[in-house]
Amino acid sequence: MLSIKNLHASVEGKEILKGINLEIKAGEVHAIMGPNGSGKSTLSQVLAGNEAFEVTEGEITLNGENLLELETEERAREGIFLAFQYPVEIPGVSNLQFLRTAVNAMRQHKGQDEMNAAEFMKLAKEISKQVDLDPSFLKRGVNEGFSGGEKKRNEILQALLLQPKLAILDETDSGLDIDALKVVSDGVNALRAEDRAILMVTHYQRLLNHIVPDYVHVLAGGKIIKSGGRELALELEERGYGWLGIKDEEPADSTAN
Amino acid sequence: MATTDQEVNELIKREYEHGFVTNIESDTFEPGLNEDVIARLSGIKKEPEWMLEWRLKAYRRWLEMDEPDWAHVGYPKIDYNSISYYSAPKRKEDMPQSLDEVDPELLKTYEKLGIPLHEREKLAGVAVDAVFDSVSVATTFKEPLAKAGVIFCSISEAIRDYPELVQKYLGTVVPHGDNFFAGLNSAVFSDGTFVYVPKGVRCPMELSTYFRINAANTGQFERTLIIADEGSYVSYLEGCTAPMRDENQLHAAVVELVALDDAQIKYSTVQNWYPGDEEGKGGIFNFVTKRGAAIGKNSKISWTQVETGSAVTWKYPSCVLRGENSVGEFYSVALTNNFQQADTGTKMIHLGKNTSSTIISKGISAGKSSNAYRGLVKFGPGAEGARNFTQCDSLLIGDRCGAHTFPYIESKNKSAIVEHEATTSKVSDEQMFLCRQRGIDPEQAVSMIVNGFCKEVFKELPMEFAVEAGKLLEVSLEGSVG
Numbered sequence: 009m010l011s012i013k014n015l016h017a018s019v020e021g022k023e024i025l026k027g028i029n030l031e032i033k034a035g036e037v038h039a040i041m042g043p044n045g046s047g048k049s050t051l052s053q054v055l056a057g058n059e060a061f062e063v064t065e066g067e068i069t070l071n072g073e074n075l076l077e078l079e080t081e082e083r084a085r086e087g088i089f090l091a092f093q094y095p096v097e098i099p100g101v102s103n104l105q106f107l108r109t110a111v112n113a114m115r116q117h118k119g120q121d122e123m124n125a126a127e128f129m130k131l132a133k134e135i136s137k138q139v140d141l142d143p144s145f146l147k148r149g150v151n152e153g154f155s156g157g158e159k160k161r162n163e164i165l166q167a168l169l170l171q172p173k174l175a176i177l178d179e180t181d182s183g184l185d186i187d188a189l190k191v192v193s194d195g196v197n198a199l200r201a202e203d204r205a206i207l208m209v210t211h212y213q214r215l216l217n218h219i220v221p222d223y224v225h226v227l228a229g230g231k232i233i234k235s236g237g238r239e240l241a242l243e244l245e246e247r248g249y250g251w252l253g254i255k256d257e258e259p260a261d262s263t264a265n
Numbered sequence: 266m267a268t269t270d271q272e273v274n275e276l277i278k279r280e281y282e283h284g285f286v287t288n289i290e291s292d293t294f295e296p297g298l299n300e301d302v303i304a305r306l307s308g309i310k311k312e313p314e315w316m317l318e319w320r321l322k323a324y325r326r327w328l329e330m331d332e333p334d335w336a337h338v339g340y341p342k343i344d345y346n347s348i349s350y351y352s353a354p355k356r357k358e359d360m361p362q363s364l365d366e367v368d369p370e371l372l373k374t375y376e377k378l379g380i381p382l383h384e385r386e387k388l389a390g391v392a393v394d395a396v397f398d399s400v401s402v403a404t405t406f407k408e409p410l411a412k413a414g415v416i417f418c419s420i421s422e423a424i425r426d427y428p429e430l431v432q433k434y435l436g437t438v439v440p441h442g443d444n445f446f447a448g449l450n451s452a453v454f455s456d457g458t459f460v461y462v463p464k465g466v467r468c469p470m471e472l473s474t475y476f477r478i479n480a481a482n483t484g485q486f487e488r489t490l491i492i493a494d495e496g497s498y499v500s501y502l503e504g505c506t507a508p509m510r511d512e513n514q515l516h517a518a519v520v521e522l523v524a525l526d527d528a529q530i531k532y533s534t535v536q537n538w539y540p541g542d543e544e545g546k547g548g549i550f551n552f553v554t555k556r557g558a559a560i561g562k563n564s565k566i567s568w569t570q571v572e573t574g575s576a577v578t579w580k581y582p583s584c585v586l587r588g589e590n591s592v593g594e595f596y597s598v599a600l601t602n603n604f605q606q607a608d609t610g611t612k613m614i615h616l617g618k619n620t621s622s623t624i625i626s627k628g629i630s631a632g633k634s635s636n637a638y639r640g641l642v643k644f645g646p647g648a649e650g651a652r653n654f655t656q657c658d659s660l661l662i663g664d665r666c667g668a669h670t671f672p673y674i675e676s677k678n679k680s681a682i683v684e685h686e687a688t689t690s691k692v693s694d695e696q697m698f699l700c701r702q703r704g705i706d707p708e709q710a711v712s713m714i715v716n717g718f719c720k721e722v723f724k725e726l727p728m729e730f731a732v733e734a735g736k737l738l739e740v741s742l743e744g745s746v747g
C-alpha cells in the first residue's frame with residue numbers, strides 16, 4: 009500500500025530524514041520507535057504533506073500513486089490520516105462543524121452525498137461514546153481547552169469518522185492514563201482492517217500489548233536502523249537503544265525538541 | 266501556503282457577485298451642488314418649506330466645514346461638484362402603490378440580489394424597504410405593521426405624512442454640524458427609512474432595508490430615523506450592494522436612533538458595497554454617521570455590523586447613553602481584503618447613571634488591506650457607576666496586511682469602570698495544516714477559521730442574516746490564501 013524509498017527530508021535547511029525505506033501492506037500494523045528527535049514526527053508530517061518540510065530526495069507512493077505530487081488535502085482525500093502528536097486548537101470553530109466539514113469533503117471527493125447536520129450528529133455522538141468523550145465535546149471549539157488526553161481521544165474520534173486507508177498515529181498513547189490508554193487502543197484496534205494500514209509512533213512497548221504490531225522499526229538519526237517483529241519492542245524495553253549503537257533517550261541530532 | 270499561484274489568481278479574478286448594472290430609465294440631476302440643486306431636490310420630493318430651510322441651513326454650515334483627514338485611510342480628493350445628487354428610476358406617474366406597479370426590471374435587480382420582494386412578503390416575515398439609488402421603491406408589509414401601529418415608510422413620506430415626529434427628532438442625534446459628511450447628508454439626503462414604534466409595542470417582525478447604488482456618478486445619501494417610544498422594541502436590518510464601476514462612488518449616510526424609556530433598538534447591518542477590483546480600482550467610499558441616543562431610562566441600543574465591502578470605510582456607530590441604566594452595545598466584524606481600507610469602531614458616550622456598554626470588535630485583514638479599529642469610551646461627570654467592557658480582536662491572514670487599534674478613554678467620573686482586552690492573532694500554518702490534513706480545502710479552511718473568530722458577533726445577528734454574513738465572509742476572502 010505505502011512504499012517509501014530512500015526518503016530524505018529537511019527543515020529550515022537541516023536534513024532530518026536521511027534515507028528512509030519502508031514498505032507497508034494493507035492490513036498491517038507497523039510501529040516506529042526511536043529516541044527523541046530522531047525524526048519520527050518528521051516522517052509522519054512528511055507523509056501527510058506538511059510544507060514546512062522539504063523532500064530533497066526519494067519517493068513515496070500510495071497504491072502506486074506518487075504522493076509527493078499531491079497537496080496535503082489531496083493526500084487526505086486519498087486516505088492518509090495523521091493523528092497529531094500535538095493537536096492544535098481552532099478557537100470558535102465547533103468540533104462538530106469541523107468534523108462535518110471534513111467528512112463532507114471526503115464524501116464529496118468520493119462522489120457521495122453530503123451528510124446533513126442531523127445524520128452527522130447521530131454518527132458523531134456514537135463515535136464520541138466509543139472513545140469515551142462526552143458528546144458535549146462536539147460543541148466545544150476544536151481542541152479548545154481540551155486536556156492532553158482529551159485531545160488524543162479526539163484524534164482517534166477523527167480517525168474513526170474518516171475511515172482512512174493509512175492511519176499514522178504520532179504518539180497517540182503519550183500522556184494517557186491507564187483507562188484512556190485502553191480506550192484509545194480499543195479505538196485503534198477497531199480501525200484495524202484488511203484494507204487499512206496503521207503506522208504508529210510510540211515510545212512505549214506497553215501500547216504494543218494492546219495493539220499488537222506486525223512489525224517494529226527503530227528510527228534513529230533519520231534512518232531506520234533496525235526492523236523486526238513484536239519481540240523487538242520487548243528487547244528495546246529491556247535494553248534501551250544503546251545496544252543498537254546509539255545512546256538511550258538522546259537525540260540523534262544535536263538539537264532535540 | 267499550498268495553493269499554487271495560478272489557483273490564487275483564478276480565485277482573485279472571481280468577480281464581485283452583485284456587480285451588475287440595471288438598465289432602467291432614470292431621472293438624474295446634472296452633477297453639481299448649490300442651493301438651487303437643493304431647492305430642486307426638495308421640490309421634486311414635494312417637501313414642506315421647513316424641510317427646505319433645514320437643508321439649506323445644513324448646506325451653508327457644510328460649506329464652512331473641512332473634510333476630516335484624521336482617519337487611517339487614504340483616498341483621492343473627492344470633487345463634490347462632479348457628483349449627481351439625485352437619481353431616480355423614471356416612474357409612469359406617482360409612487361407605486363403596490364409591488365405590482367414597481368418596474369419589473371427593478372424587481373429583477375432585487376431578485377438577483379437574493380431578495381425577491383414577493384417571496385419575502387410571504388415567507389420570511391421580513392418587511393423590506395428597498396432604496397434604489399436615491400428613492401425608496403417599495404415598502405412591503407405596510408399593512409400588518411400599520412395594525413400594530415408601527416410606522417415604516419420612506420423618510421420622504423414621513424416628512425409629508427408625519428411632520429411632527431420628523432421635526433421633533435430629525436437632527437437631534439446627529440446635528441448638521443456634527444461632521445463633514447453628516448453635514449453634506451443633511452443638505453442633500455435623497456431618501457431613506459423612517460420607523461416609529463409606538464409605546465409598549467413590540468414590532469411584530471424584523472424590519473429591513475436594502476440599499477443599492479446603481480446609476481454612475483451618483484452619490485447615495487440616505488437618511489434613516491428610527492424612534493422607539495416607551496417600552497417598545499424593534500429590530501432593524503440593513504443590507505447594501507452596488508454594481509462594479511471603475512470610478513469610485515460616494516455613500517454618505519446618516520442613521521439616527523432614538524430610544525425612549527425602557528425601549529430597545531437592535532440595528533444590524535450587512536454591508537457588501539463593491540470594494541473595488543484587485544488592483545484597488547473603483548469601489549464605494551463609505552462615509553457613514555450612525556448614532557443612537559438612549560435617552561430614556563433602561564433603554565438599550567445595539568449595533569451589530571458585518572462590513573466586508575467598500576473601498577474605503579469610515580464608520581463609527583455610536584451610542585449616547587443619557588438615560589439612567591441605559592445600555593449600549595456594539596458588535597462588529599470588519600473584513601478587508603486586496604486594497605480595501607477600513608477605519609471603523611464606535612463611540613460610547615456615558616452621560617447617565619449606571620449606564621453600561623459592551624464593545625466586541627473583530628477585525629480581519631487579508632491581502633494588502635488595512636483595518637483600523639478606533640473606539641472612544643467617554644464618561645461624563647454624571648455617569649456614576651457606569652461601566653464599559655471592550656474586546657478588540659484582530660486576525661491577520663498573510664503578512665502583507667495591517668491591523669491597527671486606537672482605543673481612547675476619557676473619564677470625568679471616578680466611579681466609572683473600564684475593562685479593555687485586545688488580541689492580535691494569525692491564521693496559523695498549524696491550523697491550516699490540520700484542516701487540510703482532514704481533507705478540507707484551504708479556502709474553506711480559512712473561511713471556517715475566520716467564521717470561528719467572528720462567532721461572538723454572528724450570534725448577535727438575526728438568524729437569516731447570520732447565515733448570509735457567513736457566506737459573505739467566504740466570498741470576500743476568496744483569493745486571500747496564497
Ligand SMILES: Nc1ncnc2c1ncn2[C@@H]1O[C@H](COP(=O)(O)OP(=O)(O)OP(=O)(O)O)[C@@H](O)[C@H]1O
Nearest residue numbers: 019024043044045046047048049050261263264265
Ligand atoms: N520546524 C522545525 N524547525 C527546526 N527544526 C525542526 C523542526 N521540526 C523538527 N525539527 C527538528 O528535527 C528533529 C526531528 O524532530 P522530530 O519531531 O521528527 O523528532 P521525533 O522523533 O518525533 O521526537 P519525539 O520523540 O521527541 O517526538 C529534531 O531535532 C527537531 O528539533
Ligand SMILES: [Mg+2]
Nearest residue numbers: 048049050093
Ligand atoms: Mg515526535
